[in-house]
Amino acid sequence: MIELENVSKAFGGYAALSNISLKVERGDMAFVTGPSGAGKTTLFKLLYLAEKPDEGTITIAGCNVADVKSSYIPLLRRNIGVVFQDFKLLNNKTVYDNIALTLRIRGFMEREIKERVHSVLKMVNLRHKVDNYPLTLSGGEQQRITIARSIVGEPTVMLADEPTGNLDEENEKEIMRIFKQINAKGTTILIATHNRALFRNTARKVFTLEGGMLRGEEE
Amino acid sequence: MFSLRLALQSIFKDKWMNFLSMLSIGVMLFILVSVAIIVYNVERLTARLPERLxxxxxxxxxxxxxxxxxxxxxxxxxxxxxxxxxxxxxxxxxxxxxxxxxxxxxxxxxxxxxxxxxxxxxxxxxxxxxxxxxxxxxxxxxxxxxxxxxxGEALMDSLYALKSGMRALGLSIGIVFVCSVTFICYTTVKILFYRHKDEIEVYKLLGATRWFVRAPFFIEGSIIGILGGMIGSGMLMGLYQYFIRRLIADIPMFAFMSIPLQFMYMLPVAGMLLGLGGSVLALGRLKY
CATH class of the missing domain: 3.30.70.3040 (Alpha-Beta Plaits)
Incomplete structure (x- = not known):
């Protein structure tokens, strides 16, 4: 489902990623770990096509995204749900509108948008916050809204960059419960975290990055 | 519909900036059309001149x-x-x-x-x-x-010199003002675009196409242009009602003057086209 072969990326002479090869099977929930600056965020940027690799191939759901034409990028991104470390919620829009945006971009009818938004809000236990604005929510709640926004379009792949960073233990558990639930429905999930406790009893595969290089792969 | 809603929200959110843009466009289109009216009337005056000779x-x-x-x-x-x-x-x-x-x-x-x-x-x-x-x-x-x-050689030559002079002046003013209106729309949309940059980034990350991102700005530029054109039409209407009509009534020499009503309908359309043109230039090629 997600496959990287000899992928390298440098920024102004600094190698952010060097010769990375990894594979995540369909329906898996895998983790990428490593200290800050290890290259986790760069790896994710390559996966959701915010950056292009200098070398190597990246295959997501059978498509080599490294060579894709820019006009196809939006269509590929619709197949990838992304949970950002900084949430990237629109603070001038309600929770409903933030989640609905994913579907409006795809041209869904308003009735179906309403059904789907309420369904994902139920999944993340935030139905009662539907009319709230992001800044009135706690960090954990905002992260759950971000997760809801990323899954409302039913992507085949989900990427989560430090989804529990800055959250307390209670919220961490809640978010991991949601990820397991999404994964159980067949969505392939790749989570980047420096928190090893997060995947101790969850992961089937853990990739360890250090200084832009893949140092280990644990099953 | 969603793009239209976003465009209207944005117009109301930055209402003062947008109002000033509309006002500037209105004044410029009004000046432009006033010159066009002068050229039009000189043309009318000289068109039937050979007949009167x-x-x-x-x-x-x-x-x-x-x-x-x-x-x-x-x-x-x-x-x-x-x-x-x-x-x-x-x-x-x-x-x-x-x-x-x-x-x-x-x-x-x-x-x-x-x-x-x-x-x-x-x-x-x-x-x-x-x-x-x-x-x-x-x-x-x-x-x-x-x-x-x-x-009437001397009179005829003077009138024809005036006619060609007015044409050249009208064309020059026309080019300058068309460019100015386009530039106002360009800067307005560019400012709005930079103001919404983070939002646009999220749209792109969620899979929005270039058209989806651009459409609200195109609509916004067009609406600003239309409303600017309507302000210009209002000014033209005021000029006609309170100045030209009285001038024609009081001084028979100006009885030949007329303002074609089409100019009033044309101004909002011209404003819309220039607004759209300015928006297209402002957004340029959207990169992913």
């Missing part, structure tokens, strides 16, 4: 009747000529006496009729260019038996 062809003394008929036929055959009337010197004297009415004793001092035979040449009302009239006059002047040709 009376060309008087004075014949030499002692030209025979056959020669006069031949000359009349030649002039009549010219495409620019509507009618040619022969006026004998006796008839000319009678007309002159009639015009003096009771004061015709002035003419009794002349022993012999000092006037001459002539042709009154009427020029066609439409499709005759001034150069064609000038060519015709030169041709008549060179004809055998013709002494001189008189027409």
């Amino acid at each position: 009376t060309v008087m062809v004075m014949l030499k003394e002692g030209v025979a009747g056959e020669e006069i008929k031949a000359a009349q036929a030649v002039i009549k055959a010219e495409p620019a000529v509507k009618a040619v009337t022969f006026v004998s010197k006796e008839r000319a004297m009678e007309d002159l006496k009639r015009s003096f009415k009771k004061d015709d004793f002035i003419l009794k001092g002349f022993g012999e009729n000092p006037l001459f035979d002539s042709f009154d040449v009427k020029i066609k009302s439409e499709g005759v260019h001034i150069d064609e009239v000038k060519r015709l006059i030169q041709k008549i002047k060179s004809m055998k038996g013709v002494d001189d040709v008189e027409y």
Whole structure:
């Protein structure tokens, strides 16, 4: 489902990623770990096509995204749900509108948008916050809204960059419960975290990055 | 619909900035259309000028009747000529006496009729260019038996110089103001685009196409242009109601002036097109 072969990326002479090869099977929930600056965020940027690799191939759901034409990028991104470390919620829009945006971009009818938004809000236990604005929510709640926004379009792949960073233990558990639930429905999930406790009893595969290089792969 | 909603939200959110842009566009379009109206009226004034021209062809003394008929036929055959009337010197004297009415004793001092035979040449009302009239006059002047040709040369030349001057001025002002309106829309949309940059980034990450991202800005630019055009139309309406109508009523010299109503409908359309053009230029190529 997600496959990287000899992928390298440098920024102004600094190698952010060097010769990375990894594979995540369909329906898996895998983790990428490593200290800050290890290259986790760069790896994710390559996966959701915010950056292009200098070398190597990246295959997501059978498509080599490294060579894709820019006009196809939006269509590929619709197949990838992304949970950002900084949430990237629109603070001038309600929770409903933030989640609905994913579907409006795809041209869904308003009735179906309403059904789907309420369904994902139920999944993340935030139905009662539907009319709230992001800044009135706690960090954990905002992260759950971000997760809801990323899954409302039913992507085949989900990427989560430090989804529990800055959250307390209670919220961490809640978010991991949601990820397991999404994964159980067949969505392939790749989570980047420096928190090893997060995947101790969850992961089937853990990739360890250090200084832009893949140092280990644990099953 | 979603794009329209976003565009309207954005217009209301930055209402003062957008209002100032609309006002600037309105004033510029108003000035532009005012110049167009002046050019239009000068064109109208000069278009029927050849028709109003009376060309008087004075014949030499002692030209025979056959020669006069031949000359009349030649002039009549010219495409620019509507009618040619022969006026004998006796008839000319009678007309002159009639015009003096009771004061015709002035003419009794002349022993012999000092006037001459002539042709009154009427020029066609439409499709005759001034150069064609000038060519015709030169041709008549060179004809055998013709002494001189008189027409309102100085007035005609001044009016035509004014006409071509106004055209050039209108075109220059038109180009400058069209560019200015486009630039205002360009900067307005560019500012709005930078203001929404983070939001646009999220749209792109969620899979929005270029069209989806751009459409609200195109709509916004067009709406600003339309509303600017409507402000311009309102100003034009005010100019007509409170100035030109009174001017026409009070000073008969300006009775020829008119404002085509199409200009009022055209301004919002022109504003929309310029607004859209400015938005297209402002957004350029959207990168992913």
